[in-house]
Amino acid sequence: MFKTLIKPTLILGTIGLISSLTLSYINKLTKPEIEKRLQKKKDEAYAAVLPQQLGYIIVEKDKRVLIDGQEFVYTRAEKKDGERNINAYAFEIAKRGYSGLIRSIVAVDENMKILGLSIIQQTETPGLGARVKEMISKETFFSHFFGNAAETAEQNAQSWFEQQFIGLDCTKQIGILKKGEFSTASEEYKKELLEKNSVSAITGATITTKAVIDSIAEGIEKLKKAIDQEKHSQNAIHKEGKTP
Amino acid sequence: MELKALFTIIISTVFINNYVLSQLLGLCPFCGVSKKISSAIGMGFAVIFVMTMASFITYLVYKYLLIPYEIVYLRTLTFILIIASLVQLVEMIIEKFSPPLYQALGIFLPLITTNCAILGVTVLNIESGFVTAEFGLVKTVVQGLGAGIGFLLALLLMAGIRERLELADVPENLKGLPITFVVAGLLALAFLGFAGMKI
Amino acid sequence: MKIFELIKNGIWHRNPVLIIGIGLCPTLAVTTSVSNALWMTVAAMFVLVGSNILVSSIKRIVPPHIRIPIFITIIASFVIIVELLLKAYQPEVDKALGIFIPLIVVNCIILGRAEEFAYKNSILDSLFDGIGMGLGLGFALTLLAFVREILGANKLFGYTFIPGMEPSLMMIMAPGAFFTLAFILWAMNAIKSKQKK
């Protein structure tokens, strides 16, 4: 009895206990670090879509509301423009692209003009859809390891694909142009895009491009509803406040 | 919850994101047990069964044990132990109540413990966000089932092809594993036809 | 001398991936780039060496009929440690390797070595066996990743390899993984059969 049942159980239990204890210790050690990083990542994403130079300050972070039975998370920021408080919103939205969800954070101002867009998760085809995160760089393996460092281009936090969304008007349909890569340097190109309220698709990855555009539209719809809800509830509070 | 969502999950796991051919999970049994159609069928059904059960149990454990007690970091350890004991249990039960089924599935069950597709599906269930989704349990189980069916499909195709390759003039050094991977590569290419499918 | 033997064994004669043909999933899935392959090697080697040492040191008190659950528990614990460490200090790597870090648990190489080697050998030997096998896995992973990253993305360590070349995207997708491994195994078989002659 002891040999066949109790001893093994004891040993197994002991080992399980030891490992759990060890793991919980390591967990304790790493947990703050992990959380810090997660937070930092999120902050970075927000910082990317609501750059400091715009002057917005986040006032309500990660508000959760139910829109059409689904959870919607958004963040409100404000900046003072003389008397008036100007609002800006950032929200997270996801939509299926070519292969899997594309998750992005979008920031818009009160007039639903895009302030910034950052794609935080995607599993599109490398070399095609995955180019939404492509940085423009002329560096090669040889130049990096064997060449002179001068060629190394300065790194942008945003990809060219993300950058071209800035300034587009979300109250209107965002169009797709197929004109090859949008270059951050080309003023004319930028102007044409703004004029047509369009973005330039990644060659051969219209599906991905479209998914991002569609997700923005969907997010804006939800955001509008969320803002409405907020107003309603504020009104309700006001009313409640008045009645007594 | 519409049935369509479940249908989507099934189609997605069986064809679009087939575990073996596009996620590259469960390759060892895929190569090891695909020599004969009969054993492929046995292994395939054993995997379907265990995947579905494991999805079900790990979901409950995760949602009602690991999360409340804030020990989600023990996920990997818990899941693998659950799978191992589940396989043991299933083996014993089948042996006791259905000797013929045990004859058919028995030899495959121990292999399944170390099949990364099983652990993979349980982990991916969690990462798909089903824990917070409505009807998460149903979706989880369906995803487990779909992944199993996808595995069976890939295994069956491979077994059929390999039986035929027995008769082919494959270069000597390419026989066995290497040609199996060539076939797997071509199969994966064919399955790309489902890529980007919207249901 | 024995140490040298053990390491050579792991890398060549009994290379877990190329000769024995186990641990295939991570080999194929994470070898889209050399840096992924290297990180995977580091993670797997950590678990391999750790579990080998631990199993070897407690082999006397482990009753044979419950050894497998015990091995699994030990291995899983090491895997969780790696998981947590990577999440904390190398989050980018954690994201790139994704589900394949927890899946180290079921990697047949590790359980196989615990069972086949560490359970029967001294601590020191087990340590070097772990290192040898880890290097063997690393060799296979790096070889695959090297080919796939260059052909499939025209990159090496994330930097453009030959400017202007149009890479074959297939090589970093699933089919490319299968084809590359097939060709490497073919070459291995050819070398082996030549040596036999």
Next chain:
Amino acid sequence: MAEDINTQHTERTQKTSKMQLVLSVPPHVRDSQSVTYIMWCVVISLLPAAGYSCYLYGLKAAKLLIASTISAIIAEAAYQMLMKKKITAHDGSAAITGLLLAMNVPPHAPVWMVCIGSAFAIIIAKQLFGGIGFNIFNPALAARAFLMASWPVHMTTAWHQFNPGNILAKDIANIANLPPTAFDAITSATPLACLKSAPQIIADYGASAEAVLQTLLSNTMLKSLFIGSVGGCLGETSALFLLIGATFLFIKRIISWHIPITYILTVAIFMGIYYALRPLPGAESIDHFLPRMVLFHILSGGLILGAFFMATDMVTSPVTHIGMIIYAIGCGVIASIIRLWGGYPEGVSYSILLMNAIVPLIDRYIKPKVFGTLKRTTGE
């Protein structure tokens, strides 16, 4: 085997001295069609369509066709030489593979790409399995899938810019008075891609759904699809010329009706049912919408090319007639599913590839009925 046959007769004394009689096992007469003959017949049957594509797309198309065919033959010869096998590169099967591959790429695909594709087809999809007769997957289609996965941009965008002066696209009349930009978008994409992206054309160019459908299903469009004056892969533009080649193969009894007809019928029925249940927006305004839509699906894309020339590849299709019918139904269903819901506008090549994978199972379980028995299967 020859020794075997001879040993049975060695004991015989050779009385008539100068005469040397040749021994052979019965039957002593053989059908005149050899593998080489069959293969070159298929090449010939593809020539009308290939020639027509040269007329449409000019020198570029001719270069692609020739480069692809030659590199397939060279790849076969080179591999066989390297592996010290008997060289059979002249038997025409490699030529078919190369030719069909070229017919499956857009007219403006780069030449280097089809050459790599041909080499892939011959070496990886065919020779590694042991050469002709042993391959599981249709080499040309495997190579097409490889090119699709490797250089999707070249494979999905290099459609247009016709040879100036040919009849292309001029035939299609803008009967629905579409805005010129929208009309251009329609006539310069492949018809199937156009159908798939119709909602977008509608949104982008402000065309009405009806007008787009009317254009796509107009008599002139259907006629152009049949004769071949709309864009597409090199070999899939002209149904007419493909059918001429296919008729030749039928007459020569090289292909039978089972696969092509079943395949096309399946697509027709599937599409018929689908559009009957869910007509497209704007369909009400078109008379005979359903038959037109079905015809549109049959004539556009690679269905005719695939059904008559690629699904019929004997090596990669079942050996029994019932097996062939099952295989063709599978092809039809998968092609329709990909066309309707898939990521690509066209599903013919993937449908055939996927069914190729099932052929060993079909051949194993679908066997002819043995004379004098009640069972159909001889195995298990």
Next chain:
Amino acid sequence: MFFSRFIAGFKGGIHPPENKFYSEGKKFSYLPIPHVCYVPLQQHIGKPARPIVEVGQAVEEGQLIGEADGFISANVHSPVPGKVIDIVHHPTVFSPKSLCIVIETEGAFTSSQQSRVPSSWESFSRDELIASIKEAGIVGLGGAAFPTHVKLSPPATKPIDTLIVNGAECEPYLTVDDMLMQTFPHEIIEGIRIAMKTLGVERAIIGVEDNKPDAIRALRKVLLETNAPTITLVSLKTKYPQGAEKQLIKALLRREVPSGGLPMDVGVVVQNVGTIYAIREAVLYKKPLYERFITISGPIVKNPGNYKVRFGTKISDIIDEIGGLLDEPVKVIMGGPMCGIALDTLEIPVVKGTSGVLFFGKNKIESENFLTCIRCGRCVAACPAGLLPCDISILVEKNLTDALAMYHLFDCIMCGSCSFVCPSKRPISHFIKLGQQRLKSASTRMT
């Protein structure tokens, strides 16, 4: 009640070039008696006959020289009057060394001009009929040479209801049966009635392929004249192997002889028209089977035609008698080109089962290099037995005997249709024969 139908009949089959024009419509001529005959004691399926003459003994035409030995065996008679000069091993179509009685022609043809007064067979009992058939040494002339008296006396457990007369003659080149039906329609109908009485059946069906309109017309005329309602004539679609008995039964009666079974399992006996003719001769005139009609044909034969030949006549003698060849023979086939056997020497004698001899010159030789199977499925479509010839041939080629067991190899009728259609020129039916041998030896090893 007679009617004619066009029936496709059975599944599979092929359409080889018929090439019957060489000898089609050529009236029978009688070959001169050979100087020396090599009469094999084995001219049929079953045990060889036992020789009952000695060297030096004089024999008459039609004299019994070999006695049936056992149940399945047949008598052998001397085809010529003369002297037994030797009993030796000599090559025949059955084996390279087969016991033959060598007879040198000598003396008068007394017995061949035996009383040509027909006996009235109607008064014979069934046993008497069978006895006279057995006495005459009749075997199937359709190819397999199975002793006819055995076939016509089926066990009581197998009731027979139909006699099928096989006038299909589906092999290319051969025209004897065609000519026989054209020349002797009355005799054949009478022979059928004798055979029907022997079997005790009420119904007989003659199956003739529709490429023999003259034969059909001739038989039909006689049937009308004699008003024999129990005998019907059916015109069959021309397709090889329409004449194979299982396929013929299926085509005419829609009955399938079970796998491994015999025609009598479905109540049928099949006899070739030549056999029927020989039965009549034997019953009416007591004439033993020592000569038959054969087709001599082929592109290099000067005078192709249909000839009456004595058994034991060597091929080399035939060549001289019919006026020689146009060219050096390169391939000589005994039988039809589909099932016949290629000979390596011209010394081989004509036997009871010989329906024809074909001569081919140089341009006939094809390199017999076969290629890998391209899985075109033509053999599967052609196989009348419903087998998978392609798979079988590969398994035999790769020496995988175990896997063969479930491929029904023994249902193959060796018609060669599969080999005919194969574009890779694979000798499939030969592979199947090898496979059968391997399976047999494997199963004997087991026991």
